[in-house]
Amino acid sequence: MNSSTRPSPELLLPVGTREMLEAAVANGADAVYFGIPHWNARGRTEDFSLEDVGEMIRYARVRGVRTFLAMNVLVFERELRELPEFLAKVISLEPDAFIIQDIGLARLIRAIAPTQEIHASTQMTLASAESVNLAAKLGFNRAVLARELSLKEIARIKDATPLELEVFIHGALCVSYSGQCLTSENFGGRSANRGQCAQSCRLPYRIFVDGKEYRDTDAQYLFSPHDLCALPRLGELEEIGVNSLKVEGRLKSPEYVAAVARAYRKALDRTPLEASDKEPLEVLFSRGLRTGWLDGDNHQELVDGTFSNHHGMYLGTVVRVERGCVVVELDDGFVAGTGPRPGDGILFEEPRFAQSAGARLYASQVVHEHKGKPSTRGCCPQLLKMEFGRDFDTRQVARGMKVYRNDSPALEKELRKTFTDREQAKRIPVKMLLEGCIGSPLSLTVQDYSGHSVTAQGDTPIEEARNSSVVAGKCDAGKSDTLNDGKKGAGKNDAGNKLRDLAQKELSALGSTAYRLDNISVSVAPNAFIAGKMLRTLRQKAVEALDNARSEWHELNPSANAGRALLNSVKFANVKTVAQSSTGNKIPTLVAMRTKQQVVKCCPPAFAGMTIEPAGMTKDPVISVLVRSPEQIPALEGLDIDNVVMDFDWGVKYDEPLEQIRELGFRAGMATLRIHKPGESHYLKNILRLCPDFALVRNLGALSILKESGIPLAGDYSLNAANCLSYDWLLSQGLQTLHPSWDLNSTQLFDLLGDIDGNRMELTLHQYMPAFHSEYCAFARALTTGRRFPECGKICTQHKVEILDHKGERHFLQSDAECRNTLFVGKPQSALKLLADLRSAGVNHFRLEMLQEDAATVRKKALIYTQAIRGKISIEEAIRLAGVEEKYGLSEGQLFNESVWHDRKKNDAGK
Structure with a gap:
């Protein structure tokens, strides 16, 4: 399939609150994912009730957006036995899919509802076609690939598996392979495999080489990667045929979700991105945006090492400080018109000496350097003069400090409007047909452009208008006057025009719904008496019916009994095996059952x-x-x-x-x-x-x-x-x-x-x-300038490296046969x-x-x-x-x- 006929990949956004759902839907998400109460890999998100989950699924489905429920944690034995009834309730809410890490949980869901779609979480550490295809045998419909794969590796997997593939394109990068990280558990008693990651990798560490502290590095935050942004590689991912593009961030803000969804939606729709589209991606939350592993290993690029928290958009370097203002030499990548704006948060930082200061911007102005003034990068620098209020002591700022824009109330306000302002809301276009004869109930048919059509009828017959000035007429169902986009069609008389005007007014009042009126046809006797309340009631009934039609889902028929039966059968089989073993009967194994010829092979x-x-x-x-x-x-x-x-x-x-x-x-x-x-x-x-x-x-x-x-x-x-x-x-x-x-x-x-x-x-x-177990090589980043093997000189074989954590405890860094690091x-x-x-x-x-x-x-x-x-x-x-x-x-x-x-x-x- 060539790129012109290949369907566009799904844009999948994170949801941690109801507002985040609305932000994602309003800004172009094709699908969203949020956590099952108590059972998801973001334990710090808001827990939804089952009623909330049902309402959110319906809200999304009416608007053509799929919903995936994240249940991507390991499940312990006692918990597993209590899950069949809970899962049956959740499945009855009709989610599009579950995102699963635990093999046992996947089997249980398959038993309870055999047609329920399930996706293999990135927590399953699926990084090859062989692993993906084995997951397919479990009944998974999609695999969420490990973040550590390059574009070439993703393409090779896609060519070798029929399973749908999902790839992360934006958000925080973990330094460890997902599902293989025990850092939080070991250092803080909080398991990442149970949704309780404490982000221990974002803490500062000290390096000891052959027993002595190694100070010749700026990588204090040795295990804190930059954030991922795949916008520069979106075309390649589409060309590969990746089915779903996933954004990380259930702990982020609704404004963040709106900004990321809007930027990637435009890119997928082939609408040229402007600087203003990329601006909020850095300002709202960013630890520096990079393409991660999509371009292959680059250990120097992946981790900055000088910080681990949100820094925002890099502006440049301080060249001088004056009373009440700071002059910054702007970075070469700075684009005019992307701020900063008054009220924005500005961060000054000198990582070598752990110095930082922050303040709200009062005003700013781009200026030109006068002759004779020094420049850090040569002639004609672009400078930004930033003014601050009296409460900020500019003596905290020194020449050479790096400057970031890490907050913008104005940007957040603009983004918030995209999902709170009804005038900006994206709505589903519908056509309406209003029909009725004297003596018969009024009916309203509403159609969307996806094939859904519903008809609502009034409760009472239409009466003739008592006003003698209205000429009595017969209903001609074969003829109708049409109003397109609010334009009034030619009427037979004033009464007919008034009726059409009333219908247009009442039936187009869809501001609180998912729809907008695109076309209306009226086929009602002009002498009919139609009250505005009658039209409003009819509109509400029709909208509810269309919501129901768009929310219809295939029968899943979840059975908690089927889940319990699976659990009992497995337990009985194991108990039976133990009994056989205790009486001396040998357990049949694949090895014992293989023929001698197979072993000789x-x-x-x-x-x-x-x-x-x-x-x-x-x-x-x-x-x-x-x-x-x-x-x-x-x-x-x-x-x-x-x-x-x-x-x-x-x-x-x-x-x-x-x-x-x-x-x-x-x-x-x-x-x-x-x-x-x-x-x-x-x-x-x-x-x-x-x-x-x-x-x-x-x-x-x-x-x-x-x-x-x-x-x-x-x-x-x-x-x-x-x-x-x-x-x-x-x-x-x-x-x-x-x-x-x-x-x-x-x-x-x-x-x-x-x-x-x-x-x-x-x-x-x-x-x-x-x-943790990582594709990233801390040896190469801290001890060399090498981007990857063999540029690193295989430094890991020449020294013993220990890492000192914030508690004063030392840990061993070890590499494996593929240069991956494990911190023991x-x-x-x-x-x-x-x-x-x-x-x-x-x-x-x-x-x-x-x-x-x-x-x-x-x-x-x-x-x-x-x-x-x-x-x-x-x-x-x-x-x-x-x-x-x-x-x-x-x-x-x-x-x-x-x-x-x-x-x-x-x-x-x-x-």
């Missing part, structure tokens, strides 16, 4: 026919140790462990370490990367080539590729399994064991274990928790206190994860934990010994966090 002769039994085959604990460098492997010799998982950095070969692990008598596993993008299957091909004894799968793309390989597979925490329905589906895709999401605390973990087979769960007893919490988490209870619940697979430890430390840690797991030392003694080995102490982490973060809401949800 993947594995070298030495391992042909070999199968690895899952956890349920034995009551003895199975212990795995994950290592991140080949140098850590020899330290494991002779220890009472079963498996070693290799998770190496870029450029490290796996061939020799794989054989070394086997020679030590352990099963050798290889971990996939946490992200799978187009063109990155070489890492998975290496796994297929080497055929390890098992693979640790960390993303849906890798699962899709490896599931038929014949290699035994274990699923990692990054798959975000939080309930029995997600567990059940992921295991059905070929995983033998599965690690739960790290969003679960101990209570939620044991709730889950009550409904699944614990023999197929693996839990890490020791690890450095991953705070410096104080490791230990789940030893749960060991006895986990064993009682049937959990037999346990993992220990190493990071940067030397060989001697690796051995000490592994020995302590294996002795505790095997019952050779007490758990109390193991905890004491483990704490001694840790540089920054030992933490119990999220598993022992029983607190629930609550935010103050404006409404009580679900009323």
Whole structure:
């Protein structure tokens, strides 16, 4: 399909309040999304009641705008069992679609209403066609892609999947892959996967390189990206065939939504954008607008590093300060006519010395530099002289400070009119036909231009006018007088003209509706007596009928019973599996069911026919140790462990370490990367080539590729399994064991274990928790001038970098084989206190994860934990010994966090 015949992509706007909905609709949104009460990834937005949700869906649908309900959070086991009735109520409100992160929740909605449209949230970390296509098997109708994809990568995914694709085009950028961020949870006890992101990435951090503080950088806000603006790349996204263009910002203002919707609507409609269209995008809220990852990696461009909050439109640099005024040399990109205006907020900042000052502008004037005055950029600078009130001490401002315009009441007032001023409202054009004969009820037919037509009838027959001056006449239904756009047609007599004038007046009074009168035809006897009240009542009935016609939706027939039946069937199957395991019956697995020929196809002769039994085959604990460098492997010799998982950095070969692990008598596993993008299957091909004894799968793309390989597979925490329905589906895709999401605390973990087979769960007893996982390379940004690999010189392999947070705690920065960064919490988490209870619940697979430890430390840690797991030392003694080995102490982490973060809401949800 060429660009001339391809449908224009949907423009999707965020809604956090009712006013934001009205702003989005009035300014050209094709669709909007807002959160389910208590169940969305923006926990700080206003919670709507179910009645509010129903009214908002109807308001949007009448105006031709689709509504998507965001339920893009992980759902825990106890919550899942309470959801069928709630979901049935919400589905009965007839939303166009749900935006879902949780696999189990998607399955539950599909069971309750099989025809309900569902969209895979960006929280599912979908970054390749393989992951998107696997999501399609779950029943998703659309995939919201990861923000970290370039235009070329998006195009490759689009060419390889039939699923609709949605791409973010404007708003805040997360430094971490969505769905893979545990920063808020680790640093503040607030999970981003539960809608409680505290934006820890926007805080200042200090950098330590090889143990010493690194001061030769301006990147204090090392993990705070610029905001996204895809206006320069909108044409390419359309050409690719992206189905939906999404704006972030449910916590922003209605004026912000109006400004963004208006600018992108004009661009999509091929209307040239003016400077005044782009002006509010920066002024109302901006941390600097860039194209993000759409043009590929540019670590220097993505993060400024000198600030993390709203700065607005950059004006220029202070060249001199006078009493009551400041003279600014304007930036080359400044466009005349885009302000600033009196009353605007002006910010002065010197990031090197953490100095800033702000004030309201009194007046401004563009001036020309006189001869002899210095310029920071050469001759003929464009200067702006800004005057301020007496309450602002200009001595706070110094030459060289950067100047921003970060607020504009005048702009906000103009934008507010777009959705509050009835005269500016965009309305749906309709045609009307008014008919009636003496002795019959009056009728009004209203039609829009989308094929909807309704007719309303009066309650009483039309009477003849008693005024003797009116000549009696007969109703001729075959003839009518027409008024177009308010112009009166030729009438037979004065009475007919008066009737048409009255009809035009009363029927065009549509200011409180979604419509405007485009054309009216009157076919009523001229001597009929028609009261204005009769026409008003008829108009109201017809408008209500047209609203109903435009709001009609296909039958969904939600059934809470069907949802409960799915939950019970999965629980029964798992309970049955546990019972079989306890009596010695082996659990059938995909590996056990594969033929010898299939295994030989993947594995070298030495391992042909070999199968690895899952956890349920034995009551003895199975212990795995994950290592991140080949140098850590020899330290494991002779220890009472079963498996070693290799998770190496870029450029490290796996061939020799794989054989070394086997020679030590352990099963050798290889971990996939946490992200799978187009063109990155070489890492998975290496796994297929080497055929390890098992693979640790960390993303849906890798699962899709490896599931038929014949290699035994274990699923990692990054798959975000939080309930029995997600567990059940992921295991059905070929995983033998599965690690739960790290969003679960101990209570939620044991709730889950009550409904699944614990023999197929693996839990890490020791690890450095991953705070975030990012496409952005902090090594390159802070320590080099390189935009991307290889310009960075692979600096991450040459130094050990630690990050000091606002609490004074240090964390480890590590890169992976695709140069992605993970920030690991410096104080490791230990789940030893749960060991006895986990064993009682049937959990037999346990993992220990190493990071940067030397060989001697690796051995000490592994020995302590294996002795505790095997019952050779007490758990109390193991905890004491483990704490001694840790540089920054030992933490119990999220598993022992029983607190629930609550935010103050404006409404009580679900009323």
